[in-house]
Each structure stands twice: as C-alpha cells, then as structure tokens.
Amino acid sequence: MxxxxxxxxxxxxxxxxxxxxxxxxxxxxxxDSAEVYIGEEFVGVIFRDxxxxxxxxxxxxxxxxxxxxx
Numbered sequence: 001m002x003x004x005x006x007x008x009x010x011x012x013x014x015x016x017x018x019x020x021x022x023x024x025x026x027x028x029x030x031x032d033s034a035e036v037y038i039g040e041e042f043v044g045v046i047f048r049d050x051x052x053x054x055x056x057x058x059x060x061x062x063x064x065x066x067x068x069x070x
Contacts, residue, residue, distance in 0.1 A: 010024045019038065033045050034046050036061070045059075
C-alpha cells in the first residue's frame with residue numbers, strides 16, 4: 001500500500017475506534033496489505049481488495065483464547 005493510503009486508513013481507524021494509539025504500518029515485501037498496531041502491539045492485518053473497479057479494505061484480527069483470560 002502507498003504511504004497516503006496507509007495514512008488515510010490510520011486516520012479512519014483512530015476516529016472509528018476513538019483510539020489515538022492505533023496505527024497502520026507498511027508490511028515488508030507486501031503491497032496488498034498493511035499491519036495494524038495498538039501502540040507497539042501487533043493486532044491484525046488490513047487487506048486491500050480491488051474488484052470490479054471497487055476498492056475496499058478487510059481488517060482481520062485473530063483473538064487467541066489465552067488473550068481472553070483475566
């Protein structure tokens with residue numbers, strides 16, 4: 001993804017989740033996706049999907065069972 005695309009996604013996620021520490025970062029050697037972090041913790045991946053002339057993004061976040069423990 002291009003830097004301006006990453007900046008737009010970061011701005012959107014910060015506003016949507018009301019979380020200024022969320023950021024989108026370029027993935028090494030990948031152009032169709034970017035990594036999502038909260039602070040320095042990796043939380044998921046955003047995939048760019050351009051199909052039939054329409055652009056969308058899919059955010060994927062895995063939640064492990066041990067992450068849910070108190």
